Structure formats: C-alpha cells, structure tokens
C-alpha cells in the first residue's frame with residue numbers, strides 16, 4: 432500500500448493499491464483519476480503550458 436498526494440487538489444490519498452490498478456488511483460477528495468506513472472510527464476507538460 433502507498434500514500435500519494437493528488438497533483439490536482441493536493442489531498443493525501445492513503446493506502447492505495449497501485450500494483451493492482453497499474454499505477455492508477457481515484458483521488459478521495461476531487462475524484463480525478465491520477466496516473467502515478469505519468470506524474471512526471473504531466474508536471475513537465477504543465478510547466479510548458481503555464482501562462
């Protein structure tokens with residue numbers, strides 16, 4: 432089990448079973464689906480898009 436911080440709302444999601452969901456989890460706060468494997472790529476993308 433892992434704890435991950437949602438990149439969208441910053442809420443802490445605890446006890447995630449990422450191995451079963453292939454790195455995906457649904458945020459307990461905002462309900463968005465977060466791909467933990469794509470977190471870095473998404474962050475870079477956001478930087479480029481920042482205006």
Ligand SMILES: [Zn+2]
Nearest residue numbers: 437440458461
């Ligand atoms: Zn969230």
